[in-house]
Amino acid sequence: MDRxxxxxxHLAVIDTAIREAASNCGRNPESIQxxxxxxxxxxxxxxxxxxxGQRSFGENYVQEAVDKIHELQGLxxxxxxxxxxQSNKTKLIATEFDWVHTVDREKIASxxxxxRDGDPLNILIQVNVDLAETKSGVSPTDLKALAIAIWKLPHxxxxxxxxxxxxxxxxxxxxxxxxLKGLFEEIKGDHPTPxxxxxxxxxxxxxxxxxxxxxxxxxxIGTALFGARAPKETL
Ligand SMILES: *Cc1c(COP(=O)(O)O)cnc(C)c1O
Numbered sequence: 418m419d420r421x422x423x424x425x426x427h428l429a430v431i432d433t434a435i436r437e438a439a440s441n442c443g444r445n446p447e448s449i450q451x452x453x454x455x456x457x458x459x460x461x462x463x464x465x466x467x468x469x470g471q472r473s474f475g476e477n478y479v480q481e482a483v484d485k486i487h488e489l490q491g492l493x494x495x496x497x498x499x500x501x502x503q504s505n506k507t508k509l510i511a512t513e514f515d516w517v518h519t520v521d522r523e524k525i526a527s528x529x530x531x532x533r534d535g536d537p538l539n540i541l542i543q544v545n546v547d548l549a550e551t552k553s554g555v556s557p558t559d560l561k562a563l564a565i566a567i568w569k570l571p572h573x574x575x576x577x578x579x580x581x582x583x584x585x586x587x588x589x590x591x592x593x594x595x596x597l598k599g600l601f602e603e604i605k606g607d608h609p610t611p612x613x614x615x616x617x618x619x620x621x622x623x624x625x626x627x628x629x630x631x632x633x634x635x636x637x638i639g640t641a642l643f644g645a646r647a648p649k650e651t652l
Contacts, residue, residue: 427641577601
């Protein structure tokens, strides 16, 4: 099978999974967006998915992403940065991407704001729902203060929340998703313009159905769409 056919089949399987998960919990499937996580995958894959109608792509590694963004400049793609943010990369991220999912501290938000030109950058706050010490993400306790700080920054547009839970069991995962949804509703209630706070980025290949049943509006799918990634060491 050629690569384009393979990607087309994977995309159809994911689309069906999203529709079924939505209908199982009485949600409109159109309220859930697929973010294609293309890290480590060649721009030819992105081009083929674009030809099939996919428009949003997520990347984790800044330099790799910037190379692909430049290569595919003529295509109407919405680029999402979903990797860990180092301060010295904020300028590139702010100028090359349309969305950033992983903002977890004020200093980073402020640097992104300073570097942004043109339309405001769409921002999601990454929340550390498991409170794992090793992980990025603001703690639920500090979330509100960070949201308020971001509202004040003119070149950023706070759109919602994101999490990368690291569960030991299905129950833990469900609890983490419920917690993020609860925090989302809380912040939305306080948001000066709640209608623009509309995105809950939650769910990956292994928990797409669960995340949708808990209210996700954007699922970030890599493996199920592109196939397994090579171990990072070999890249
Ligand atoms: C790699 C990655 C994904 C995609 O994960 P899969 O399990 O391959 O679907 C989603 N979100 C983030 C933040 C990632 O780094």
